[in-house]
Amino acid sequence: MNALTMPIADGWTIARRNTLKIRRSPDLLGSVITLPIVLVLLFAYVFGSVIDVPGMSYREFLLPGIFVQAVIIGAQITGYTLTLDLQKGIFDRFRSLPMAPSAVLIGQTVSDLLMNLASLVVMAVMGLIVGWRVHTSPHEAVLGFGLLLLFAYAFSWVTATVALALRTPESFNNIATMVSFPLMFVSNAFLDSSALPTPLRVVAEWNPVSTFTQAARDLFGNTSTAMKTSDAWPIQHAIPASLLWITAMLIVFVPLATRIYKQAVSS
Amino acid sequence: MSDAITAEGLVKRYGEVTALDGLSFSVPQGTVLALLGPNGAGKTTTVRVLTTLLRPDGGRATVAGCDVVGDARRLRSRIGLSGQYAAVDEHLTGAENLEMVGRLYHLGARRSKARARELLERFDLADAADRPVKGYSGGMRRRIDLAGALVADPPVLFLDEPTTGLDPRARAALWDTISELVAAGSTLLLTTQYMEEADRLADQIMVVDHGRAIARGTVDELKDQIGGNRIELTVTDAAELETARQALTRFAVGAMRTVPESLQITVPVADGPEALRQTLGRLADAGVRVRDAGLRRPTLDDVYLTLTGRQASGTDPQSREATR
Numbered sequence: 151m152n153a154l155t156m157p158i159a160d161g162w163t164i165a166r167r168n169t170l171k172i173r174r175s176p177d178l179l180g181s182v183i184t185l186p187i188v189l190v191l192l193f194a195y196v197f198g199s200v201i202d203v204p205g206m207s208y209r210e211f212l213l214p215g216i217f218v219q220a221v222i223i224g225a226q227i228t229g230y231t232l233t234l235d236l237q238k239g240i241f242d243r244f245r246s247l248p249m250a251p252s253a254v255l256i257g258q259t260v261s262d263l264l265m266n267l268a269s270l271v272v273m274a275v276m277g278l279i280v281g282w283r284v285h286t287s288p289h290e291a292v293l294g295f296g297l298l299l300l301f302a303y304a305f306s307w308v309t310a311t312v313a314l315a316l317r318t319p320e321s322f323n324n325i326a327t328m329v330s331f332p333l334m335f336v337s338n339a340f341l342d343s344s345a346l347p348t349p350l351r352v353v354a355e356w357n358p359v360s361t362f363t364q365a366a367r368d369l370f371g372n373t374s375t376a377m378k379t380s381d382a383w384p385i386q387h388a389i390p391a392s393l394l395w396i397t398a399m400l401i402v403f404v405p406l407a408t409r410i411y412k413q414a415v416s417s
Numbered sequence: 418m419s420d421a422i423t424a425e426g427l428v429k430r431y432g433e434v435t436a437l438d439g440l441s442f443s444v445p446q447g448t449v450l451a452l453l454g455p456n457g458a459g460k461t462t463t464v465r466v467l468t469t470l471l472r473p474d475g476g477r478a479t480v481a482g483c484d485v486v487g488d489a490r491r492l493r494s495r496i497g498l499s500g501q502y503a504a505v506d507e508h509l510t511g512a513e514n515l516e517m518v519g520r521l522y523h524l525g526a527r528r529s530k531a532r533a534r535e536l537l538e539r540f541d542l543a544d545a546a547d548r549p550v551k552g553y554s555g556g557m558r559r560r561i562d563l564a565g566a567l568v569a570d571p572p573v574l575f576l577d578e579p580t581t582g583l584d585p586r587a588r589a590a591l592w593d594t595i596s597e598l599v600a601a602g603s604t605l606l607l608t609t610q611y612m613e614e615a616d617r618l619a620d621q622i623m624v625v626d627h628g629r630a631i632a633r634g635t636v637d638e639l640k641d642q643i644g645g646n647r648i649e650l651t652v653t654d655a656a657e658l659e660t661a662r663q664a665l666t667r668f669a670v671g672a673m674r675t676v677p678e679s680l681q682i683t684v685p686v687a688d689g690p691e692a693l694r695q696t697l698g699r700l701a702d703a704g705v706r707v708r709d710a711g712l713r714r715p716t717l718d719d720v721y722l723t724l725t726g727r728q729a730s731g732t733d734p735q736s737r738e739a740t741r
């Protein structure tokens with residue numbers, strides 16, 4: 151086996167291990183299925199009953215935001231699982247085997263991508279039930295889901311990096327919650343961000359969560375001409391901006407996570 | 418014969434603690450070296466450095482001809498490791514764990530599967546093969562981890578306290594397995610707390626403390642070095658301890674050990690039953706009332722305490738033990 155095929159073959163072995171694990175831990179699988187259902191119902195009926203957006207139903211506006219939110223939460227499974235594994239001895243086993251070191255993270259992120267896919271499917275079905283519709287062509291809709299999955303995959307590497315640096319599940323969860331909540335709420339995911347006071351509005355416009363939400367709205371056609379959209383570049387060009395974010399995340403965090411993994415398991 | 422493992426001046430520090438302090442040794446191919454030593458001696462650290470889990474701060478080491486730092490990947494394909502704490506995935510079954518290890522050794526899917534079944538059979542885990550490891554007992558976990566070390570039939574094996582937590586039957590079975598492997602040409606480095614185990618398996622024993630080797634030799638050499646047998650006596654009254662000590666000095670071939678709390682004296686003697694008979698006669702003459710007396714083979718305790726006692730030249734092993 152050579153330097154190129156080995157990480158792939160070993161990554162596949164690790165991904166298989168993870169999917170077996172997921173099948174055996176109903177709590178994890180349960181949360182991947184129930185969380186999207188709860189999110190959709192909660193936001194659609196609670197926020198939906200008080201918030202109006204011009205020119206379209208709030209639920210149509212909301213669903214892309216919920217998709218992005220679920221991806222952010224779902225990608226944290228990668229980090230959380232890694233901190234759990236760090237506490238056990240399994241990485242010692244991996245490190246003593248002639249496998250590609252990068253395979254552990256490749257396998258982990260790939261199997262978590264499958265979890266995110268499952269969660270997106272559940273969420274799309276829930277969305278259709280509460281009144282969300284796709285107004286674009288099927289291939290744009292597929293691109294929409296593809297973009298969300300790419301985001302999920304890239305963000306998994308970010309959470310992996312943070313988790314390997316922090317090492318314990320408790321500290322990872324604390325930081326993840328502290329960072330992801332402001333990120334999700336100071337954005338256009340749940341509200342029309344143009345109504346925010348100026349400093350918050352600027353933050354929201356440049357927040358990647360807004361970029362991904364806007365890109366999903368564009369690709370699913372959940373937009374309205376009656377709504378005043380922002381002039382900020384990442385909102386006006388949400389799809390290329392999203393791709394830029396994804397590329398940047400992968401370029402920075404894939405090597406970084408791999409390096410921290412090698413250090414984290416050798417002390 | 419060439420050496421399967423060589424270590425030259427290995428150093429590993431953890432902040433203030435020097436876990437390995439210039440450790441050097443070699444293990445000829447096809448032989449077994451047992452590392453003995455008290456808790457914190459540096460046994461696990463040695464194993465982790467040699468299996469590439471830890472980078473040494475100083476020194477050099479090779480395993481199966483590969484440098485532990487420069488040639489780690491190739492080295493890993495030639496070793497099997499079972500660490501002090503079982504490195505298994507709790508959510509996978511025993512069979513799935515071993516199969517995964519086989520795939521990661523690049524044995525291929527079919528061979529990995531077959532090998533997993535074979536090892537489960539050998540380690541008496543066939544009944545539990547398809548249950549998640551989560552539900553295994555401590556000893557079962559230990560065995561599945563040991564099986565993991567053998568998956569690829571590696572030429573060099575590292576087993577860190579392999580039989581700790583095993584019941585007598587499983588221990589005997591593991592000893593048989595290890596003997597077979599060594600007979601077939603494998604090299605083994607094992608750490609243990611049991612003299613009997615070192616006795617049964619090892620060609621050479623190295624006693625380590627504070628990250629240094631304090632003695633090395635075959636089982637017989639070490640036992641000779643510390644005296645062949647031990648007489649263990651319990652007297653009736655604390656006042657008799659000193660009398661007994663003096664009466665017994667001429668039988669002792671090494672340092673005597675006294676435990677005032679339990680009124681016990683341990684005397685290393687050259688020969689067995691005859692020494693016991695003479696000792697008891699001598700004590701009766703001196704008016705010491707012996708409550709209990711027995712003859713026993715040296716234990717790890719004796720080896721360790723005697724060797725470190727001699728090392729510290731004249732220091733009573735008892736007081737040394739108390740200050741550590």
Ligand SMILES: Nc1ncnc2c1ncn2[C@@H]1O[C@H](COP(=O)(O)OP(=O)(O)OP(=O)(O)O)[C@@H](O)[C@H]1O
Nearest residue numbers: 417431434436454455456457458459460461462463
């Ligand atoms: N990760 C670590 N961080 C700090 N100190 C460590 C670490 N690992 C080991 N040590 C220290 O290094 C020394 C040697 O430890 P090691 O685990 O090698 O001992 P050991 O001989 O295997 O002991 P035991 O019989 O208890 O398993 C000890 O003093 C220990 O406290």
Ligand SMILES: [Mg+2]
Nearest residue numbers: 460461462501
């Ligand atoms: Mg140890």
